Amino acid sequence: MDTFPSLFLQQTRTRSSDPAIRFKHHGLWKTWTWADANSIVKELACGLAAKGLKPNEKVAIIGNNIPNLYFAMIAAQCLGSVPVPIHPDSNTKELVSFLNNCEAKFAMVQDQQQVDALQDVMDQCEGLQEVIYSDGRGMTSYDHSHLSSFEQTQEVGKKFALEHVSFLDDVVSKVTQETEAFILYTAGTSGNARGAVHTHGTLVNTGSAFANQENIKQEEQVLAFLPLSYSANTLFTYTLWLLKGFTINCPESNDTVMTDLRDVGPTLLYAPPHFYKQLYSEITARAQRSNSKSFDKWFKYARQTREELLGGNSSAGGGLKGMLGRLVMFSPLKNVYGLSNIRAAYTGGDVMSGEIFNFFRGIGVDLKKCYGTTESAGFICVQGAEQANTAAGENSMGVPLPGVEIKELDNGEIVFKGINAFKEFYRDSETTRAAKDSDGWVRTGDLGDIDTRGILKITDRVDSVGKFSTGSVFVPHRIEAALKSSPYIQEAVAVGEGQDSIAAFIVIDGVTVGSWAEVNNIRFAGYRDLATQQEVYDLVKTTVEEVNSHISETEGGSCPPIKRFVVMHREFNVDQGEITRSRKIKRDVVMGTHKALVNAMYSSQNSVEVKDDSSGQTVAELKIEST
Structure with a gap:
């Protein structure tokens, strides 16, 4: 062997x-x-x-x-x-x-x-x-x-x-x-x-x-x-x-x-969602700076074609207009960003918003979602074309690789076993036993659903899901993914455990928001100044209200809206433990570090001072916006 x-x-x-x-x-x-x-x-x-x-x-x-x-x-x-x-x-x-x-x-x-x-x-x-x-x-x-x-x-x-x-x-x-x-x-x-x-x-x-x-x-x-x-x-x-x-x-x-x-000009590409998000943001910023109607026209066509394909029209994107779109916009665009030779592209490690996923598939990149953990050698499931090109399968992670099995525990957690299962956690037998049972089933820590065809859909981390004060289930990852579908929002953390509404931390994308500000003649001196501009709050508010308008589809009919949000004065920091190097939010750290902000968003305050932990000095005063 x-x-x-x-x-x-x-x-x-x-x-x-x-x-x-x-x-x-x-x-x-x-x-x-x-x-x-x-x-x-x-x-x-x-x-x-x-x-x-x-x-x-x-x-x-x-x-x-x-x-x-x-x-x-x-x-x-x-x-x-x-x-x-x-x-x-x-x-x-x-x-x-x-x-x-x-x-x-x-x-x-x-x-x-x-x-x-x-x-x-x-x-x-x-x-x-x-x-x-x-x-x-x-x-x-x-x-x-x-x-x-x-x-x-x-x-x-x-x-x-x-x-x-x-x-x-x-x-x-x-x-x-x-x-x-x-x-x-x-x-x-x-x-x-x-x-x-x-x-x-x-x-x-x-x-x-x-x-x-x-x-x-x-x-x-x-x-x-x-x-x-x-x-x-x-x-x-x-x-x-x-x-x-x-x-x-x-x-x-x-x-x-x-x-x-x-x-x-790679033929294969694997990258986490934040890489494609960055690429999407750069393309959006490029379109803004060009002042050309062509980008809007052809991006709109790509979205419409993708929607038709997801709706069951297998011939969507064909014909003369489709050929023209590939010739004058999509092929040159892929060439500029090194995507022309891509035979297959993959993403995994976190949730990718439908907007970004559909954008890349809409311009002709064969992007597939994968699911895996460190304990699974990185891969458990891979999307097939039949899942990627149907509305029901758009949010799926595909079916398990040959030689891999998955099942759902009573609490909804996904477990797996098979050729990809790790041996043990080094020098940690207690944690190994907690993660891997005697039959070889390995816990992922993720909640999910497996349909009758064996297709996996991931909901959120087990320890992230909570309940609103009404008793209905709160799945923050879905809200966050919907917010991050905007090219102007880099990161989002949704809060709502034990509350009757949702509040959100928003981290703007400095590249796309900066480009948008320049096009709209908004002056700013650096990231922090940009994040405090009222026009930027209004821009973010548009996305928040758009998410609210579809929130029942995202979280279910009993989900309350995002009532208040704050635009952060800085990006989340790896050194402060707020985010991992793979760009995954460490929710417990964010909630602990910014506890005063959470409390302020669920009060009558319209602003809150952010203080430096070591010196106690105020480093920023953040406005709390209501929807």
Whole structure:
């Protein structure tokens, strides 16, 4: 049965001269063939072995998507060791927690930024013996007693390989599907992050099921821009890459992703909803700045065509007008944003609003929704065309992958089991038992509904759903998704537990609202000033009232309206714990941090002062708007 090392060696034998991975550096793309990758991986694996890395020991992987970190993960797995991807922006407390929890012996990192962060906490990480960096710029004068470069490790590996000719073949042959392949940390949306252990079999078999169902080919081009620590990236990029042998393209930096997307023109794309939301916002801002009627005309046509298709008209979008729309608007638009070659696009990890989903499908992007968790290797269900193109299926997550089962517990929580189920939470047997029963069913923490055809629809997190004072059920995620369908609203948090109406925190999208303000000659000095403008409140109020007009369809006939809202003076912050790095709202933190705001919205106050927690000084005075 296949493992990551066996798949890698198979690709190096059969496709040695083909491009395996590309990386943009200083504006130029550099390519590594599978033969190049083979040499580097073998040298790194032998170098790590010479430094004392043993099977089942852990190697932290910290940095952005660069070829050397992909090679490092394979090298560790060739030894039967376990790579542990950690987000490169993790703060000091998170780094210490992750490194100690996984008992990392080595950390293989991108550059000086990660080295500096690790040197600050080295004495707090008992098992960490050495940090190995890819880019050594700025570190010539550093103390290298516990520090070395990839090149130095490769040189050690070359010497080790000459002295131990059969070593690597022997150790690779001992890696099986039951061998632990990755520790992937959860986002911590509803509590502390936990390390989910996945075996080679879990990921390879889930990847095979996905690849077969979705007809993934070796000719694909994939832009690898999601953090290495995301479970969906581990499956969609790393696992499918080794299974199919397509080309991974690593962007120059996180800031150049949109530019590099246009350069690459990927055929496959997986991204969380906030990526498509950002793209949608940029397109909207572009339309505003153009002052052209063409955008409005053709976007309206795309929406109408999509509505007809959802209504059962399978020929919608055909004919001369459809061909003209693709020629003069939709094809050029997709080309500008690097979407022309997309054969299939996927989104998952959070709720995507119907407005944004239908926009991309309306302009000809074959976008599908997926559902998964860290414990499920990132994927449980994938939408099929029959679900994506019907009104009933528009909000569905599709059916389970082959080899995966789902069911609904008495309280409505969705559980799954099958080829994608994680082994355990590392060094946490109690939490493992709470999440995974003796029959292999794994709790997701999500409420949902499974129809008679086996199609899954997700409602919200179990711990997010509450009740209004009337006793009717309050599902905040639905309200928030409806609000975020506006290109002007980046984030929204709906409040209503124990109340007779809904209140909402609104975070505006600085790009689209800023563009709208410029077009309408509204002067502002920065984000905070923009967010306080009365015209912006009026703009947001239009969306809130639109959501209210359809709220019975969103939440049911007994749902009260959004009665009051506030436009936040800043975006929600990862460092303050209000939002995860995957852009999921941590509701308990937001509610705790902004408790005074919640109380004010359910009082007669028309404004509220926001104070700095440390200094106690007022940082903003926010207006509370009523509908």
